[in-house]
Structures are given as C-alpha cells and as structure tokens.
Amino acid sequence: MKQLKLGTSSLEVPNIGLGCMRIKDLSKTEAEKVIRNAMDAGINFFDHADIYADENVQADTVFAEAAGMNDDLREKMIIQTKCGIRSRSFDFSKEHIIESVEQSLKRLQTDYIDVLLLHRPDALVEPEEVAEAFNELEESGKVKHFGVSNQNPMQIELLKKHVKQDLIANQLQFSIMHSGMIDAGLNVNMKNTPSISHDDSILDYSRLHDMTIQAWSPFQYGMMEGVFVDNDKFPELNKQLREIGDRYNITPSAAAVAWILRHPAGIQTIAGTMNTERLTGIAKASDVMLTRQEWYDIYLAAGNELP
Template identity: 40%
Template sequence: MKDIPLQGHGIPASRLAIGCMGFGGSWDETEPYTAEHKKQLEAVVDAALSIGINFFDHADIYTRGKAERIFGELLAARPALREQIIIQSKCGIQLADGTLPVRYNFSKQHILQSVDGILKRLGTEYIDILLLHRPDPLMEPEEVAEAIDQLKANGKVKHFGVSNMHSAHIEYLQSAIREPLIVNQLHLSLAHRHFIDQGLNINRDEGAATSFDPQLMTYMQQKRMQIQAWGPLAQGRYTGAIRSDATEAELLTAQYIERLAADKETSKEAILLGWLLKHPAGIQPVLGTTNASRVMACQDAACQAEQMTREEWWTLYATAGGSHKPSK
C-alpha cells in the first residue's frame, strides 16, 4: 500500500489508518489490561505494518487512557518503531465523573495538560498530530491558539487538526490559530453516507432530514484538509455476520458486496473501503478493529477503489439506501 503525503503537508501517511479506541481492555479505568490485550495490540500493529499502514489514531479518553498506555508499552519494547509510524491523538472531551456530566474543554490549561498526559502514557516526546476532539461551545479561539503555539514551540506536537467539526467551527478556530488545521475526522461510511446525501438533495424535501454541513466536503478539499473517516467499516453490518435486526437494504447491500468481492477475488472489507476511497476528496479511513485478520482483509482497498466503476459505486450507494432520484 503506497504512502501518500497527507493532503500535501509532507506527512508520508498510509491510505489507511488504525484506530486504537478498542485497545487496552474495558472502559473501566480500575480494570487493568492483560497479557492477552498486549498480544492483541501487537498482532494488529504487525499486521498493519506488513501491509504498509503506518498511521495510528488515539485519543486521551480511549479506554480511559489505557489505549495510550498499552501502546506506550509496545513502543518502549520496540523503540525503533516510533520513527517508523505516525501517531495522532485527540483531546477536548472530559468523560462523566462522579456528579459531573460528559463535557468539552478547549481551555488552554486543559489542552496543555491533556497533551502532557498523552505524551506520558505513550512514552514519547512528541506526537505527529493533535486533534481537538469535538466542538466546545465555550471555546475561545485566541486561548486555543495560545495552547497550540506553546505546544508547537516546545516540540510536543508537530501538526494540528480537528474532529467532528463543521466548516464554521474550523473557520472560527483558524481565525486565531496561525498553524494550519490539516485534518478533520468525521463519521463517514456507506452506512453513514450523509456526506453524499447532503450534496445530492439540494433544494429537495429529502435534504431536510440531513444534518451534514453542506459546505464541509468542498470546504475541506479547497483547504487541502485531510478528511479522515471513523467507522468506515460500518461496524461489520455489510461484511460480518448478518444481524437479527438487519434491514432489507443492509441485507441487499451485504449480498452485493459479497458478489463484487467474489467476482474481483478480493475481500468484502476491501470493496466497502474502496467505495470511500473512490471519492476524490482523498478520504483516509480509520479502521476501528482490534482483529489482525480484519486488518489484513483491508489491504486491497486502494486497488479496489481504482478499479471500481462509477456504476458499481452508484449501485452500492443506491442499494444501501442512498437517495439520488432526480426531480426537476
């Protein structure tokens, strides 16, 4: 799998990334991870490296910090690995704690403390990319800019981005931040195809139910922001075991994907990811699996994107439930 510069920013990122949300065991911070959890992580990392994936996506909240800690132990055991990979992490979400609810915090103090925690857990002096995880309604761009300037100056973070944000959020932040925001990570997949629906349903009743920012995809392409997709395999609804609550559209889509995979002598995962990679925005899927064999099943995705015809792309979209019938 070929490395690509991350939307022209000189970062040799693989077309696919590994999402580390599921590593480190349970989300109970008092429950330690085990030797089996370590083996699971090692198997996924080795599988990823074997097919050219060099990008690993974290967040400070994943398994309440254990995902970063267990990854840090792997880096400590294999120190040469750090310079071979790209590490991205996120901050800004504070999980429910005691009587306090889930909340978002882009204060300078919280961002700086969060990064120090990330670096300590990972056992590294820097991370390649830091994302602001979800919009904070109380954010002050100038305060965020101060935190980013400090992190950049002391070498703790090389690049910055956001996650789950509209174009207006990005513009508001970028008005104060000197560093370019180079990534936006969003929920995108064949099952979560609002980014396609929104553009097709302009001035149509069907578009009223779509909440996706209509400017976002073209905005990010114009700004040369890397679009990352979390949940790109749609939690296995098209490629795994058929669920008892599967809809007719899901069943038909799974059958079509299986047929395409058989005809093209590839995996169902490669077909599903190929649909995303076919989009000209250069989407980078973030694989949220902890299964090494499923990582290996994705290795043909870029090739399938190149080979996928427009007819196959549209058939996948329509079969999954996409609305594209022309009106006036």
C-alpha cells in the same frame, strides 16, 4: 499501501490507518501482534485519543508497552491523538489541551505527537486560547501538525481566524451507511430527507481547503448502532459488497473501504478492528479503484436513491 498527503502538510500517510480505541481490551501479547500485523500490511498510522480508556487501562499505554516503543520504531510510526472531551463536558482551554498532550506523551513513551486533533466542538471555545496552546506545543516540538474532529466549516473558520498552524485533517464519522455528507450534496434543491445537511457542506469545504477527511467507524450504521457488513438487516448492500469483493478478490469489508477511498476527496479510512486477519483483508482495499458505476451501485444498494 497507497499513500496520501495529509492536508496541506508534507506528511505522507497510508490511506488506511488503525484506530486504537479497542487495543485497551487486549493483552500485551495480543496488542503486539495487532501492531506488528498493521505495520507488515503497510499501516503505520495509529490513531489515539485521551479518552480511549477503561477505568484502569489507557489504550495508548497498552499500545506503547506492547510496541516496545523506542526511537527506531517511533520513527517508522505516525501517531495521532485527540483531546478535548472530558467526562461531562468539552474543553478546548489552553490548560486542558497542553495537559492532555503532556499525559499522552508519557503514556505513548514518545517526545512528540505527529498530529493532534481537537476531538469534538467545545461550545465555550475561546480560539485565542487554542492558538496559544498550539503555539506552545509546536514551539516545544511536542506536536508537529494540528487538526480537528467532528467539526463543521464555520467552527473550523473560527479557529483558523486565530491559529497560525494549518488545520490539516478533520475526522468525521463516514461510511456507506453513514453518508450524510454525500446525500445532501446529491439532493440539492430537493424537499426530501437526504437534502438536509447536518454538516454545512463539509465535504466540499474540505476539498476546497485541502483538508483531509478521516473516516471513523467505516463499518458502522446509525450512530455506532452496529456493523453493517454481513448483517442480515442489509441484504442488498451485502450482496453488492460480496459481488464487488469477488470481482477484485477482496473481502466485503475491504469493498466497503474501497467505496470510501474511491471518492476524489482523498479520504483516509481509520479502521478500528483488532482482528489481524480482518485488518490484513481490509488493507487490500488500498490499491483497489472502483469504477464510477460500482461506486454508485454500492451507494444505491445501501438504500439510497438518486433524485
């Protein structure tokens, strides 16, 4: 499994991580199998969030109990979690950030979080409070590194004005069928729909500031409307993914991940499958380097046009 440096930190992570939202739906035995399979494939990066839960089940609780968390195992894992989303609001207050981390530590049965992300922008954010929370969590050793999720450059700059820690990652929805940050960059000075930027050049900003983008929902189209791989709605795209998959002896899902990994920004893909066979197949994308033309062929097969 290829490694990449997460942002400006010294933290080396696999270029494919496992998103653990759906692990809450598994039995302890099933979850244990998923975790072991991921580790065997070289995926030791596990992405959580405090809101990954059903009424009575927290995903990170299931994860820790299934893993049989202990000090030796913990040292082999890189655990990331997110906070800031509440039932009917967003909350970046110092009190909420610290309380969320405390509860996550208990559920994960660990003394520290490797990476903490602020989950979605809080319109009422007071960056001074965020800075106080980050300082307290870092000084206590409870959080090693910090970042954000679903934020644009100016929101990040506002935080950076006050927090002393580097913001090393930004987790964003990104896939071949959710490629707005690519589309706007290609259609500069055009009046067509792809020229509309919803992200304020977040891709280029991230590269300029050595901030790792983490791609969530790498197989979804729309706003999580469904999976595009092996979906009859997208015949040309799936034909292209199968052809490239056959060329490299990987699955179509792995080809979709290889498309993300080919970008020179060094994007980390967060795969959320709980299917061990599928995850093993996806992991093979880690070592695949698509050609420039193959990357563009997939992009065009997804229905995109070049100006």
